Amino acid sequence: MSTSHSLSGNAVIGQSGGPTAVINQSLVGVIEGLAGASCIDKILGAHHAVAGIVKNDFIELQDIPAERLERLALTPSAALGSSRDKPDADYCNRILKSFEKNNIRYFFYIGGNDSSDTCRIVNELAKADNYELRCFHVPKTIDNDLVNNDHTPGFGSAAKFVAQAFIGDNLDNRALPGIKINIIMGRHAGFLTAASMLARQHADDGPHLIYVPEAAFDLEKFKDDVAKIYGRLGRCLIAVSEGIHDKDGTPMMTKLATSVEKDAHGNVQLSGTGALGDHLADALKDHLGKDTRVRADTFGYLQRCFAGCVSQTDAHEARLAGRKAAEYALADDCDGSIAIQRVSNKPYEVEYKRIELTDVAAKTQTLDPKYIVHGNNIDPSFKDYLGPIVGDLPVVESLRVH
Amino acid sequence: MSTSHSLSGNAVIGQSGGPTAVINQSLVGVIEGLAGASCIDKILGAHHAVAGIVKNDFIELQDIPAERLERLALTPSAALGSSRDKPDADYCNRILKSFEKNNIRYFFYIGGNDSSDTCRIVNELAKADNYELRCFHVPKTIDNDLVNNDHTPGFGSAAKFVAQAFIGDNLDNRALPGIKINIIMGRHAGFLTAASMLARQHADDGPHLIYVPEAAFDLEKFKDDVAKIYGRLGRCLIAVSEGIHDKDGTPMMTKLATSVEKDAHGNVQLSGTGALGDHLADALKDHLGKDTRVRADTFGYLQRCFAGCVSQTDAHEARLAGRKAAEYALADDCDGSIAIQRVSNKPYEVEYKRIELTDVAAKTQTLDPKYIVHGNNIDPSFKDYLGPIVGDLPVVESLRVH
Numbered sequence: 001m002s003t004s005h006s007l008s009g010n011a012v013i014g015q016s017g018g019p020t021a022v023i024n025q026s027l028v029g030v031i032e033g034l035a036g037a038s039c040i041d042k043i044l045g046a047h048h049a050v051a052g053i054v055k056n057d058f059i060e061l062q063d064i065p066a067e068r069l070e071r072l073a074l075t076p077s078a079a080l081g082s083s084r085d086k087p088d089a090d091y092c093n094r095i096l097k098s099f100e101k102n103n104i105r106y107f108f109y110i111g112g113n114d115s116s117d118t119c120r121i122v123n124e125l126a127k128a129d130n131y132e133l134r135c136f137h138v139p140k141t142i143d144n145d146l147v148n149n150d151h152t153p154g155f156g157s158a159a160k161f162v163a164q165a166f167i168g169d170n171l172d173n174r175a176l177p178g179i180k181i182n183i184i185m186g187r188h189a190g191f192l193t194a195a196s197m198l199a200r201q202h203a204d205d206g207p208h209l210i211y212v213p214e215a216a217f218d219l220e221k222f223k224d225d226v227a228k229i230y231g232r233l234g235r236c237l238i239a240v241s242e243g244i245h246d247k248d249g250t251p252m253m254t255k256l257a258t259s260v261e262k263d264a265h266g267n268v269q270l271s272g273t274g275a276l277g278d279h280l281a282d283a284l285k286d287h288l289g290k291d292t293r294v295r296a297d298t299f300g301y302l303q304r305c306f307a308g309c310v311s312q313t314d315a316h317e318a319r320l321a322g323r324k325a326a327e328y329a330l331a332d333d334c335d336g337s338i339a340i341q342r343v344s345n346k347p348y349e350v351e352y353k354r355i356e357l358t359d360v361a362a363k364t365q366t367l368d369p370k371y372i373v374h375g376n377n378i379d380p381s382f383k384d385y386l387g388p389i390v391g392d393l394p395v396v397e398s399l400r401v402h
Numbered sequence: 403m404s405t406s407h408s409l410s411g412n413a414v415i416g417q418s419g420g421p422t423a424v425i426n427q428s429l430v431g432v433i434e435g436l437a438g439a440s441c442i443d444k445i446l447g448a449h450h451a452v453a454g455i456v457k458n459d460f461i462e463l464q465d466i467p468a469e470r471l472e473r474l475a476l477t478p479s480a481a482l483g484s485s486r487d488k489p490d491a492d493y494c495n496r497i498l499k500s501f502e503k504n505n506i507r508y509f510f511y512i513g514g515n516d517s518s519d520t521c522r523i524v525n526e527l528a529k530a531d532n533y534e535l536r537c538f539h540v541p542k543t544i545d546n547d548l549v550n551n552d553h554t555p556g557f558g559s560a561a562k563f564v565a566q567a568f569i570g571d572n573l574d575n576r577a578l579p580g581i582k583i584n585i586i587m588g589r590h591a592g593f594l595t596a597a598s599m600l601a602r603q604h605a606d607d608g609p610h611l612i613y614v615p616e617a618a619f620d621l622e623k624f625k626d627d628v629a630k631i632y633g634r635l636g637r638c639l640i641a642v643s644e645g646i647h648d649k650d651g652t653p654m655m656t657k658l659a660t661s662v663e664k665d666a667h668g669n670v671q672l673s674g675t676g677a678l679g680d681h682l683a684d685a686l687k688d689h690l691g692k693d694t695r696v697r698a699d700t701f702g703y704l705q706r707c708f709a710g711c712v713s714q715t716d717a718h719e720a721r722l723a724g725r726k727a728a729e730y731a732l733a734d735d736c737d738g739s740i741a742i743q744r745v746s747n748k749p750y751e752v753e754y755k756r757i758e759l760t761d762v763a764a765k766t767q768t769l770d771p772k773y774i775v776h777g778n779n780i781d782p783s784f785k786d787y788l789g790p791i792v793g794d795l796p797v798v799e800s801l802r803v804h
Contacts, residue, residue, distance in 0.1 A: 016546070019577045045801065059801060077573030079801045084578065149701030168423070168707035175421045176486065180703070205575035247755035275680070300699030301582070305570035307796040309710065394709040399447065399461060399481045 007132055008189055009038040012053065013061070014046040015078035016111030016118070018142065018380040020154030020238035021161075022318035026110045026138050027080065028073040028223050029322020031061050035328050040106065049083035049111075050118060054094040056102065071217060074320060076305040087115050099102030099126070106134050106329055110322065112152075112363055116337050120357040123335050137337035137357060138150060140148040140318070142304050144191035147363040148355050150342040151191075156314030156389040158185075159195035162239075163393055164321050165299060166199030170206040170211035170237055171396060177235035178293030180285055182207075183277045185303050187243035188365045190214050194305065194387060196239035197378045202398050206237025213243035214367045222280070223287040227383050230288065242298075243274060252276060256283075263347050311391045317350065324352040335360075348388035409534055410441040414447040414455065415463070415752050417480035418513030418520070420544065421707050422556030423563075424717050428512045428540050428724035429474040429482065431468050433463050442508065442732075444506020451485035451513075452520060457497040462692045475721060478707045488516050494523040501528070501535060508731055510535050512724065514543035514554075515764055522759040535648075538727040539739035539759060540721070542753050546593035549765040552744040555723055556793040558716030560587070560705050561597035564641075565795055567701060568601030568784075572608040572639055573798065580695030581582075581628060581686055587705050588645050589645035592616050592703065592769045597643035597788060599780045604800050608639025616769045617646035617777035619654050624682070625689040628709035632690065644678060654678060658685075664783030678758065699734050713793045719752065726754040737762075752791035 015023055027045075043062040044210050046052035059080070064072070065207050072079055087095065095118075099107065109119050116137040126133040142158035157209040173180045178341050184193040184376045190212020197210060211217055229236040245251045250256055256279035277296025284294050321338045328334060336354040369384045408621050417425050429447070430553050436600070445464040448454040461482070464591045474481055475504050489497065497520075500507065511521050518539040526536040541548050544560035564586060575582045586595040592614020599612060603790060610631045613619055658681035679698025711762040723740045738756040745751045773784045 015577070061801075068799060071797070072801070075573065075798040075800075078569045078577040079573075079799070081579075082577040082741075164709045167709035169703055171477065171709075172421050172707040175417070175480040175484040177483075189559070221552075223641050235638075241674075275479045278677070280429075295703070297702030297704065298700065301571055301574055301697070302567050302699065302701070302704065305567045305574040307569035307573075307798065309566075316464055362448050396471070396477040397470060397481070398477075398707065399463075399474070400657075 006039050007025065007134065008041070008107050009105035010042045010044055010104045011040050011105045011108065012044045012099070013108045013151070014045050014049040014053065015080045015082050016049040016109060016115040017082060017084065017140070019077035019082055019305050019367065020142055021076040021157035021305060022081065022153055022315045023077070023110055023140050023232055024075050024079050025073045025315050025318035025367070026140060026153060026322035028069045029319040030108045030326045031064070031069060034330070035325040035327020036104070039330070044102070045080040048081040050087050050091065052081070053098045054091065056098060058102070060242065068161050068349045069386045074291055076307050087121070087338070089121065090250065091116065092125055095122050096125045096129060096131065096249055100131055108136050108138060108322070108325055108329070110138040110140050112143070113146055113360065113364060116357055117361040119337070120361040123357060134329045135335040135357065136329050137360065138325045139338060139340065142192060143186050143189050145189035146151055147365045148339045148359050150340055150350065151363070151389050152340065153314060153318035154304070155191060156311035156317070157309065157389070159386060160178065160311045160393070161303050161306050161309045163198035163390060164309060166196045166207055166237070166239065166394060167201070167394060169269050170199050173206060173235050173237045173296065174232045178295065178362065179230060179238070181238045181240055181277050181280050181294070181296040183240050183242050183298040185299065186213065186241045188206045188213055188364055188366065189214045191367055192239050193241040194367060194378045194382055195390070197382060198386060198390060198393060200394060204233055208236050209241040209376050210378045211238045211244050211376060212367055212372060213245060214369065215245040215372050217244040218253050221375070223283060226284055227288060229254060240276070261359060298390050303341050304342070311389065313389055313391050322350055328354050345384060345388065352360070403559050409536065410442050410443070411505040412444045412446055413442050413510065414446045414448050414460065414501070414506045415482070415510045416451040416455065416512065417482045417484050418451040418517040419484060419486065419542070421479035421484055422544055423478040423559035423707060423712050424543055424555055424720035425479070425512055425542050426477050427475045427717050428542060428555060429470045429722040430469070431511045431724020432540065432728045433466070433471060435725040436732070437464070437507070438765050439732050440494035445781060446504070446506070450483040450739060451739040452487050452497055452691045453485040454483070455500045455741060456493065456501060460504070477515065478709050481778055489520050489523070491523065494520065497524050498527045498531060501545065502533055507534060509539060510538050510724070510731070511725055512540040512541050512542050514545070515548055515762065516558060516767060518759055519763040521739070522763040525759060532552065536731045536757065537737040538731050539762065540723050540727045541740060541742065544594060545588055545591050546775035547591035547760055547767045549767045550741045550761050551767070552742055552752065553791050555716060555720035556591060556706070556712035558719070558793070560594055560709065561600070561788060563705050563708050563711045563794070564594055564597045564701065564711045565600035565792060566711060567748050568598045568609055568639070568641065569603070569796060569798060572601050575637050575639045580697065581632060581638045583640045583642055583682050583696070585644050585699040585700040585702065586696065587640050588643045589617065590615055590766055590768065591772050592643050595641050595643040596769060596773065596780045596784055597792070600792060600795060606635055609641040610635070611639050611778050612641045612780045613646050613682060613778060614769055614774060615647060616648040616771065617774050619646040620648065629690060630687055633791060642678070642682065658682070678721070713791065715791055715793050721790060722754055730756050747786060747790065
């Protein structure tokens with residue numbers, strides 16, 4: 001799209017999809033990046049993302065004092081409100097109409113791969129309509145599944161939560177031995193589940209087994225895997241992605257819900273929030289004996305918005321991703337997405353590159369197979385990748401009680 | 403029991419029941435309190451509590467360097483290992499035999515009301531046997547349900563976890579409105595569930611409804627309660643204790659599992675880890691329409707051992723409770739339990755009193771009815787009680803988006 005550098009008008013920012021602990025950092029980053037630009041009139045926040053845009057439901061953001069912005073940046077979840085709407089062409093046309101009506105010339109959309117696709121469609125419609133518009137996608141997802149990104153804002157803090165949860169739960173499982181299954185978010189990508197490996201500090205620390213969606217799940221092998229660890233250690237801590245599926249791609253959540261054994265009343269269990277963990281626990285009890293102590297927890301929403309568990313690296317990068325999007329949009333005649341790419345690991349350093357919207361839109365990154373061991377674990381080398389993103393974790397002491 | 407102040411021999415410490423984030427503080431407190439006492443030969447840790455005592459499975463603790471003790475104190479869960487064993491008279495006799503065999507003259511048992519009862523029984527058996535023994539119970543329970551205590555070590559940190567989880571989840575629920583149910587630990591006492599009220603910082607912040615086991619639960623009233631809030635705010639965040647029961651005392655976890663509607667296959671849901679939340683969510687969907695966005699999470703074990711979420715007050719008090727038990731045992735010819743009692747609220751100050759084992763053993767404290775409002779909420783005055791125990795919480799900023 002051909003635009004001048006001094007394209008004047010209003011800017012709008014939206015926050016889309018599942019909230020994270022640092023998505024407000026990116027919001028504040030965009031606001032800071034736009035502050036003082038003479039070509040920007042109002043900085044608008046879209047209430048509940050695209051849903052607010054099509055309803056002309058905006059809040060003005062340009063006059064918020066710096067100290068309030070800073071508190072906002074430290075606040076988890078999406079302060080503007082979010083949306084699960086996945087706009088089709090017609091919806092995107094309504095977005096464009098709202099932009100034209102409100103003289104919005106800068107569009108910043110903080111979200112995952114669906115959100116980048118919305119950016120792409122709106123951008124293409126604007127071009128076709130000869131409406132000058134700069135569209136920037138700012139990455140965000142705890143799933144860490146955006147292509148062309150080393151990692152994504154939101155993931156580091158969620159991974160820190162998972163790691164801290166496993167540090168505690170491993171000690172809990174040591175104190176009261178048994179089998180413990182923890183179900184982690186991530187339908188298609190296993191990054192967050194794999195992050196549980198950071199909990200290992202001492203010999204025989206859990207998680208002892210890690211199952212990600214990138215490896216086909218086999219219930220019989222699972223039972224054998226657990227039986228071996230349990231036989232050796234008298235306990236077993238297991239990280240399981242909610243998205244595990246069999247070799248044909250059928251999610252275990254569905255499969256187990258329809259093939260489980262009946263109870264004394266001849267009734268079968270259904271799927272539900274805690275169902276995957278419960279089904280796996282039942283399968284293990286059948287295999288190892290009804291008296292085996294087996295428990296399952298599903299971490300649920302706590303993973304993405306827990307207040308007070310933020311990776312400082314993640315917070316910093318989320319802020320900069322937003323700021324860079326604003327700077328690119330103001331400085332150059334361009335659209336795109338901000339991609340975080342690792343320049344070096346020691347010392348850890350990243351750069352914030354502009355990539356085309358089509359380079360990220362609607363694509364899904366998954367865990368590199370080199371990190372997946374025997375389909376039931378994560379290689380120690382994953383820590384080199386993950387460690388700097390998560391930052392310092394609580395270090396625990398052990399009495400080395402057997 | 404008549405003993406001299408210079409009763410000489412070994413000491414043993416055990417950690418019992420569900421672990422907490424600060425139970426190792428109490429362990430270290432006892433060790434510190436005994437350190438240097440000429441009448442103490444070895445300080446033994448019982449591996450897995452009473453189970454280790456009867457198996458002569460001990461670890462020596464008297465020579466651990468101070469800096470390692472300090473790291474141990476900061477480590478969640480029970481470093482000695484714990485046990486769910488609830489000793490009967492015969493089991494307690496075996497404990498006493500182990501004490502006699504190992505010349506154990508000081509017994510410190512860190513645990514809840516069952517553990518204090520074990521102390522009481524062992525103490526009485528020792529008296530009957532004319533075996534000189536000093537028995538001290540050190541309070542610990544995230545349930546906060548010990549009588550004659552203002553509150554108990556472990557509760558403050560678990561309450562902090564629940565509050566921080568709700569601070570985040572309230573913002574999550576604001577961003578993506580719907581109905582969210584969170585199931586909190588506590589079979590008989592609602593303190594931990596009530597702690598969710600600390601998450602309220604701004605107008606209309608959740609939790610909007612709080613259900614504790616101290617108030618009879620009525621499913622029809624629950625559905626009406628939620629419908630009202632949901633109608634007014636377009637969202638509803640709900641804290642539910644796992645121990646809620648109907649007016650006849652039947653746990654809802656059991657009741658809902660046997661009386662729920664059948665699915666398309668004519669099958670009924672069973673109980674499980676996430677079952678209570680799922681059943682309540684299903685009931686709300688039936689009431690408000692299948693398209694209503696209803697989610698449920700069960701916080702599970704994360705509440706008691708999450709690494710990196712500790713109330714400093716709780717950590718300090720857990721340490722002192724252990725130290726005081728050692729000091730009482732060494733200084734006076736007495737047995738007992740350490741009771742934390744509040745001396746003043748502003749400034750917050752507690753004392754560590756010695757009470758008789760029979761004053762705490764096998765009794766259960768529940769939430770004062772004055773804090774329970776309409777059977778579905780917690781009075782703001784509960785914050786005066788709870789605030790100092792939990793300490794500072796993350797303060798969040800709002801754009802006051804409607």
